Amino acid sequence: MMKNIAAFLLLFTLCSSAQTLYTPYDVQKAYKNGTRTPEGNPGSKYWQNHASYTMYVSLTPPDAQLQGQSQITYFNNSPDTLKEIVFRLYPNLYKLGAERDFSLSAEDLHPGVDFTSFKVRGKEQLTDENTSFRQSETVLTIKLEEHLPPASSVNFEIAWNYPLPSKSNVRMGRYDSTSWFVAYWYPQIAVYDDVFGWDKIPYTGQKEYYNNFNDYTVTIDLPESFCAWATGELQNAADIMPDALLEKFTAAHTSEKVINLITKEEAEKGYKMKGREGRVQWNFTAMNVPDFAFALSDHYLWDAVSVVVDSTTMRRALVNAAYKKTSKDYYEVADFSRTIMAYFSHVLPGVPYPYPVMTVYNGQGGMEFPMMCNNGSTSRGGAFSLAAHEIAHTYFPFYMGINEKRYAWMDEGWAVMLPMDLVLEHFPDIDLRNRNAKAFNTVAGTEFEIPLYIPSQQTSGSAYRIHAYTRPGMAYYILRDALGKDNFDKALREYMKRWRGKHPLPNDFFYSFNNYLKDDISWFWKPWFFESGYAExxxxxxxxxxxxxxxxxxxxxxxxxxxxxxxxxxxxxxxxxxxxxxxxxxxxxxxxxxxxxxxxxxxxxxxxxxxxxxxxxxxxxxxxxxxx
Ligand SMILES: [Zn+2]
CATH class of the missing domain: 2.60.40 (Immunoglobulin-like)
Incomplete structure (x- = not known):
């Protein structure tokens, strides 16, 4: 009997702790439907849809016109019959007249993605009678003639083209006349999920990801004087690389020391891959990843090294740095990235880097993609800190499929916090905690300081910055200190285990921590995540x-x-x-x-x-x- 009372009390404590935070009606509905639980777990009826993309894309720099073809199979794992499919047309950020968070150079604007063919289940849709397309800038909704029932799939065959930007590089673009980072680039099926249905939030430049976990097989067709780096593993290195490069590329996969795959002298002479009629097809595959990006150049230097990311299996990941010879900081970036990936894999969060490769490409600013970073050149310490931030994104929003459009703090906050101790250890003059506290103090207590629970798409400008990065980064760091590093790290890894490859919401995060630690952390969650306010x-x-x-x-x-x-x-x-x-x-x-x-x-x-x-x-x- 005592045992039963104890069990009842424990259950009561857990249930009541699970209900101490505001839970939106949509999320409560998910609990009732069994797709999520108030203990912060995916429910027994959790589902998510996905797609498989086979794409062919060609580019002939300095011409900026990108030509692409996609074959997409979209799988409906939801219990709903889908009457429409929503596509995202990210390149339409550059469409004349589109809504944007930033102003763009007039010469980069274009009439939008030009479709030359769009077949649904083999039937061409681009006819005069077509009434199934509804397009508003970056969102294209297609009414299905024949609906898509649960546990079935639909095929699309699409051919498209548009010019890549050369001046206004929002997350991607041209970094000299023949070097490009290509991202947010292909017609992509939006997320249909258990809480919000179709995600129709337009892409206006600032708010980033919310993607399905897809399979990609991509062929990048380039002149033979170019190299390509991309999400995924290169499938045909032996067919396209000259022997000397292939030998170094192969060696780098197990090397503990950085190998200069393409040296300054070699880059100056120019590359020559094993092409046919002057062109080379680079084949990459990536399974179960939330996006695909690629980059190219005909004169970048290329360093590579490997790192053990899983101490149980001794699995290694390949680390690439592709850069301009004038970027002084970049000569160390491959080595820096190796140190960073080892830290994330073995220390914090202490989860093996989940991919076979990481390429840091010398573009502009700092932007993450699965297995790729597009980072500008900066100081030596800045390069380390920037690479650490962008590589941290591997875990959030990629390993964990975060809805960054609504909850940017669920990924940017971690990319701020995870590298704090690491960066300080290697560069004692870069204290990210200090920088964040300073930035927060100036905004906290003003009307620009918005509670984290307000969705990111409702914020903008400096309020977005504090909301997405500064405040959550500090909150995670202070909570780790308060719970004890060991407890916090275990709770974090448990949350990551529960939700890897899925789409957690804020309540899933709070309740997973509460549930795992058997502790109601509302005293911290409420002020830091649900309220406005300041520290004083x-x-x-x-x-x-x-x-x-x-x-x-x-x-x-x-x-x-x-x-x-x-x-x-x-x-x-x-x-x-x-x-x-x-x-x-x-x-x-x-x-x-x-x-x-x-x-x-x-x-x-x-x-x-x-x-x-x-x-x-x-x-x-x-x-x-x-x-x-
Ligand atoms: Zn970031």
Whole structure:
């Protein structure tokens, strides 16, 4: 009986903890339908749709016209009969008159993706009588003549073309007359999911991913003087690479040291692949990935090395860096990326890098794709930090299929937080915690500081930046400190295990942590993820009576942050005290600290540069002046 009561109490605690957070009606419906559970698990009836893409694409630089053909098979695993299929036409960001978050160079604008054929189940749709297409810029909805029942598939055969941009490079584009990074580039079937149905949020430039997990077989047809790098594994290296390059490429797959596959001297001479009639077809395949991107050049340098990413199986991943000879930082990028991938695989999050390859391509800014990064050239430390951020995205939003259009903080926040300790270890002058705390302090407490629970597509400009990156990055870091690294890391890995290759929502994340740790972390989730607000602690009083020092720290801001005290005595000795944000767990508004001191106290300092705090001036109290 006692056992039963205990079991009941445990169940009651778990159920009640699962209900302490606001759960939108759509998500409650998913619980009822059995596709998700209030314990933060995918439900027994969880489903997701996917597609298989076979694509052929050709480009002849410096001509920017991309010619493509796709054969797509889309599988309906949902319990619903689909009457329409929604496609995304990302290149229409550059369509004349399209809605955009940024202004683009007029010479990059075009009339939109030009379809020369669009067959559904073998039947050409581009006829004068066609009434099945509804297009609004980046979203194309196709009414199916014959509906798509559950557990069935539909085929599409599409031929299209459009010019790639050369000046306004939003996540992709041209980086010199013959070097391109090609992404957001092919007609792609949108996500149809268990909570929101078809995702029809248009692509306007700033909000990024929400993709199905698909299979890709892609042929990239280029002049023989070009190299291609892409998502997936190259299938025909032996057919297209000259012997010397092939030998180095093969060796790099198991090499512990960086190999210069194409040296500066070789790049200056120009490449020559084994072409037919002057052209080469690069064949790549990638299974169960949320996107496919590729890059090319006829004069970039190419370094490669490998790294063990799974210590159980000793599986290795190949690491490539493709770059301009003038990018000084890039000569170390392959080696940096190897260090970064080892850290993510073995330390934090401590999940083996899931792909066979990673290529960091010298483009512009910093942008992640499965197995690819498009990164600009920067300082040495900047290159490490940037590669760490973009490679961290492998886990969020790719390994975990995050809906970044709605919840950018569920992936950008992790890409900010996961590399913090790693970057500091290798570049002590780059403290990302400090940078984030500083950025947050300026916005926190203003009307531009928007609760994380508000969907990302409702935010823009600097509010988006804080919402997607700064605040969640700090929240994860502070929570790890509060829960203890070991506990936090285990809960994170459990969440990742439950939702890898799936589409978690915010409640799935919160409830997975609560459920795994058997702890209701609402004291942290609510202020940091559901409310506006700021962090603000101050020294309410600091009084010394003989050998007793009493300090009262007051919490004025709603966000729980750690308490760090540094007491300096007149003789120069110091006493420090640190408590994690968990000190505020029970809702305390102030905390009293008492210390035995051996002499006169000169000053008390609260906080430091890595703990966000709105007002710095009230964190220092001088008790006496030194008589020296
Ligand atoms: Zn990012």
């Amino acid at each position: 602690l101050f020294i309410k009083s600091a009084v010394q009576k003989k050998n007793d020092l009493t300090i009262i720290v007051e919490r004025e801001g709603n966000l729980p942050v750690p308490v760090k005290l540094l007491i300096t005595l007149e003789d120069g000795t110091t006493i420090s005290k640190y408590e994690t944000a968990a000190v505020w767990k029970t809702g305390l508004k102030e905390k009293k600290y008492t210390f035995k001191v051996s002499g006169k106290v000169e000053s008390v300092l609260l906080g430091d540069l890595i703990i966000p705090d709105k007002v710095a001036e009230n964190n220092f109290v001088k008790l006496s002046s030194t008589k020296k």
